[in-house]
Amino acid sequence: MLVSFxxxxxxxxxAYRADAIAKDESLTVAVPAGTKSMRVTFRMYDGNNNWYxxxxSVGVR
Structure with a gap:
């Protein structure tokens, strides 16, 4: 998961590896003072296997 402000x-x-176990997670991101917008991006690298x-259910609070 990537974040930009x-x-x-x-x-x-x-970042997750191929052997990561599925689970619910909460992450804290430090937001710089004066920030007006945030973009959250998900990217998959080396997706060359037959799994998924x-x-x-992504939420931002």
Whole structure:
């Protein structure tokens, strides 16, 4: 998961490996003072196996 603020370059907040176990997670992201917008991005690298990758029920508080 990557996060960027006000159009800045994205920063990796959390990365998973192929052997990660599915579970509910809560992550805390430090938001710079004065931030007006945040973009959360998910990206998959080296997706060359026959399994699947899923993100479900994402929320921001």
């Amino acid at each position: 006000d159009g800045s370059a994205a920063t990796t907040v959390k 990758w899923m993100v479900d």
